[in-house]
Amino acid sequence: MLDLNNLEKKLDKALALETKESLTNWLKEKRLKKYLSSFGEGELCQISSEQPVKVKLSASFNFEIKVNSFNPTYNPKLAA
Amino acid sequence: MCVIKKLKYYICNLIRTLFHTQESRVQKLTEPIPCTRDDAWLGEGKYFWYDLFDAEQWGNSSKRATGFFEIYESEVDCEDVLDTVFNEEHYNFWLKQLEKVAMKIIKKTNEKPTLKELNDYFKERGTWNEVCGIIFQDLPTNNKHLLVKPIEYKNKKFTFAYRKRVQMVIYDDKIIRTFAFLTKEKCINLN
Numbered sequence: 001m002l003d004l005n006n007l008e009k010k011l012d013k014a015l016a017l018e019t020k021e022s023l024t025n026w027l028k029e030k031r032l033k034k035y036l037s038s039f040g041e042g043e044l045c046q047i048s049s050e051q052p053v054k055v056k057l058s059a060s061f062n063f064e065i066k067v068n069s070f071n072p073t074y075n076p077k078l079a080a
Numbered sequence: 081m082c083v084i085k086k087l088k089y090y091i092c093n094l095i096r097t098l099f100h101t102q103e104s105r106v107q108k109l110t111e112p113i114p115c116t117r118d119d120a121w122l123g124e125g126k127y128f129w130y131d132l133f134d135a136e137q138w139g140n141s142s143k144r145a146t147g148f149f150e151i152y153e154s155e156v157d158c159e160d161v162l163d164t165v166f167n168e169e170h171y172n173f174w175l176k177q178l179e180k181v182a183m184k185i186i187k188k189t190n191e192k193p194t195l196k197e198l199n200d201y202f203k204e205r206g207t208w209n210e211v212c213g214i215i216f217q218d219l220p221t222n223n224k225h226l227l228v229k230p231i232e233y234k235n236k237k238f239t240f241a242y243r244k245r246v247q248m249v250i251y252d253d254k255i256i257r258t259f260a261f262l263t264k265e266k267c268i269n270l271n
Contacts, residue, residue: 002160002210004173011177011206015184018205023188026205030197034118 094159098128098248099135099262104148108261111253112152122199122214122249126256128154130165130215130246136265137222144267151265155257156250161213165246174214177202203251212252217244222270 100112112126120127129135132151139149164174181201185193193201202208219241220226230237250256 002162002170004169007206007208007211008173008177010208011181011202014205014207015181018184018188020188023185026201027185027189027191027193027197030200037118 094157095257096130096156096158096248098130098154098156099132100126100128100152100154100259101135101139101143102150102152103143103145104150104264105146108150109152109259111259112154112250112256115249118196120249121195121247122216123196123203125213125249125251126253128156128248128250130248133225134220134245134247137220137225137270139265140267140270141222148264148266151262152259153262154259156213156248157255157257158213158215158248160210160252160255161215161248162211163215165215165217165244181206212255213248213250215246215248217246219243220245224270 102109102113112128114124115127116124129138135151139151143149162170162174164171178195178198181198182193185191185197185201199214202211220243223230223239223241226239226241226243228240228242230239232238
């Protein structure tokens with residue numbers, strides 16, 4: 001049986017440690033992942049451009065990806 | 081309530097029969113397929129319907145790729161599941177935690193989180209690893225099958241969606257006791 005008090009304690013502890021930066025980074029990372037997944041299955045690779053790629057996710061949430069410093073592997077599972 | 085009745089009530093509420101809908105494939109499934117869609121309410125997990133009717137509706141509306149859909153039946157141990165539909169304590173707890181995290185995120189980032197993001201926060205930052213699944217609900221989007229007449233008010237019709245559409249997302253396979261093919265059906269147009 002779930003111990004709700006323990007769950008709440010763990011959550012409160014995590015929230016107490018959050019800063020503007022930590023939460024913003026966490027949320028940005030989530031949304032960037034979501035944005036990248038919209039391209040479908042595949043892999044991102046470097047291109048020779050020095051121009052950063054700007055990604056606008058909402059009015060106040062923007063990403064700027066510098067292509068030459070960004071080389072993630074992306075391989076989402078097939079959506080069920 | 082006598083002990084046997086209490087025990088029966090306890091067992092009946094812990095083991096639930098639920099339904100998993102997928103497109104019909106060449107080979108029958110041996111386990112449910114995780115949903116990784118970004119619009120999945122409560123994040124990545126294995127989704128089940130509480131009601132067979134909703135499992136069929138889902139097949140007809142969203143699992144049409146091969147023209148047929150399949151429904152699988154499972155017995156699921158709900159002991160370590162957050163039941164926000166039938167358990168009042170769990171619902172109040174979940175709502176409180178959800179709004180607490182949402183307020184914090186809004187305050188710190190000026191962004192409203194999605195339900196999925198909030199749920200991801202519970203799991204990733206709150207380390208709610210012991211929560212094996214969540215039972216949740218919305219209301220049916222198709223009013224055609226409701227058995228009540230719409231209310232007319234100021235020349236507008238309002239349908240009261242009295243029936244809950246209950247789902248469970250499972251994060252930990254260990255609570256899936258059985259998984260068996262139930263039926264294959266041809267997709268029909270619901271409209």
